[in-house]
Amino acid sequence: MQIEIPLPEHFSYQECLWYLDRGLDECLYRIENEIVYKAVSFNDKKALIKISASPQALQVNTLTQSSSIPDEAIVNYVNTWFDLGRDLSDFYTLAANDPLLSQLLAKYSGLRLIGINDLFEALCWSVIGQQINLKFAYKLKRALVERFGSYQDFGGQRYYYFPSPAELSAVTKQDLLAIQFSRQKADYVLNLAEMFDAGRISKSHLQQLSFRDALAELSKLHGIGAWTANYVSMRCLRFVEAFPMGDAGLQNAIRSLWGQKEKPTALQLRELSDQWAGWQAYATLYLWRSLSER
Numbered sequence: 001m002q003i004e005i006p007l008p009e010h011f012s013y014q015e016c017l018w019y020l021d022r023g024l025d026e027c028l029y030r031i032e033n034e035i036v037y038k039a040v041s042f043n044d045k046k047a048l049i050k051i052s053a054s055p056q057a058l059q060v061n062t063l064t065q066s067s068s069i070p071d072e073a074i075v076n077y078v079n080t081w082f083d084l085g086r087d088l089s090d091f092y093t094l095a096a097n098d099p100l101l102s103q104l105l106a107k108y109s110g111l112r113l114i115g116i117n118d119l120f121e122a123l124c125w126s127v128i129g130q131q132i133n134l135k136f137a138y139k140l141k142r143a144l145v146e147r148f149g150s151y152q153d154f155g156g157q158r159y160y161y162f163p164s165p166a167e168l169s170a171v172t173k174q175d176l177l178a179i180q181f182s183r184q185k186a187d188y189v190l191n192l193a194e195m196f197d198a199g200r201i202s203k204s205h206l207q208q209l210s211f212r213d214a215l216a217e218l219s220k221l222h223g224i225g226a227w228t229a230n231y232v233s234m235r236c237l238r239f240v241e242a243f244p245m246g247d248a249g250l251q252n253a254i255r256s257l258w259g260q261k262e263k264p265t266a267l268q269l270r271e272l273s274d275q276w277a278g279w280q281a282y283a284t285l286y287l288w289r290s291l292s293e294r
Helices: 013-020 071-082 089-096 102-108 119-128 134-148 165-169 173-177 183-197 203-208 211-219 226-237 248-258 266-275 280-289
Strands: 002-006 029-032 035-042 045-053 057-065 151-154 157-160
Touching: 002 071, 013 029, 013 280, 029 157, 035 071, 035 157, 045 071, 045 151, 057 071, 057 151, 089 102, 089 280, 102 280, 119 134, 119 183, 119 226, 134 173, 165 183, 173 183, 203 211, 203 226, 211 226, 226 280, 248 266, 248 280
Parallel strands: none
Antiparallel strands: 002 057, 029 035, 035 045, 045 057, 151 157
16 A cells, blocks of 8 residues: 655755765665665564655555554654655755855755654764764664664665664673674674663654753663764754764865865854754755755
C-alpha cells in the first residue's frame, strides 16, 4: 500500500537527495534511481520503507514489516526525517535580506534539514564524528552498525538498523577498539548505551525543555561538548536555534563567502548567530551546502 505525504512550500526532493547522497559510505539507507530505501524501527516493530517523489507528494511504500505498523507512525517518521512540518517562510524572508544567506537561496532552494530521528543514534554518530574527517567517521559507523546492529534482507540487498542501547550495552571496550574506535570514543559510546538502556535519557523529555535547557542537559553527558550538543539539537531535537559555532565546515563556508583567508572570529560568529536568531540551524545547513556543488 502506498502512502502519499503532501509536499510543503519550499521543498526540493533533489536538494534533499543531495544531502542524503553526498558520495559518503552511508550504511543506514540506500538510494537508487532517486528512490530512498531505509530500515526503520518503531519500538519493537521494524519495517523497510521506500520513498520516492512526485511533483506534489512524497510517496512511501512499506516493503516489509515485522507486524502491523499504523500508517500514521510511518507518516510521522518521514515527516520528522525530512522536516516537512516546518514552515520555512520566515527563514526565506530572513535569508533573502541577509548578505551571506541571500547568495545561497536561489542555488539551494527547498533544501530541508534531514534529521536523525533516534536520539541514541544521533548522540553516537556525533561522538563518532568528533575531530575526524567525514570519510573516516562513516567508516567507523559502518563498522559499528555491521558488527553489532540487526538487519533484514530484501531484493538481494541488506538493510541495517543502528544498534540499540541494549545491543551496545553488551559490547566491550575491546570490541570497539577492534573496529578502530579510540579509547575515549569507546568509553563515550558505551556510557551512552548504559544510560539509555537504564532509561536515564529521553528524547521526549529533552524536547519539552527550552533550547537552552536541553543544551545544558546534553552537555552534562560524558563526552558531549558544545559542538555535539548543538549538532544533536539540530539533527534530532529539531531546535532551529542550534548553532555549532565551532564547526570547521560552517567556518570555512563563511570564510569562502566572505572571500577571506582567515576563518571568522568567535565574536563574528556570535554576531552572525544574532542576525540569524531563530533560524541558526537552517543557516548552518545552507552554509554547509555551499561547500559542495552537484
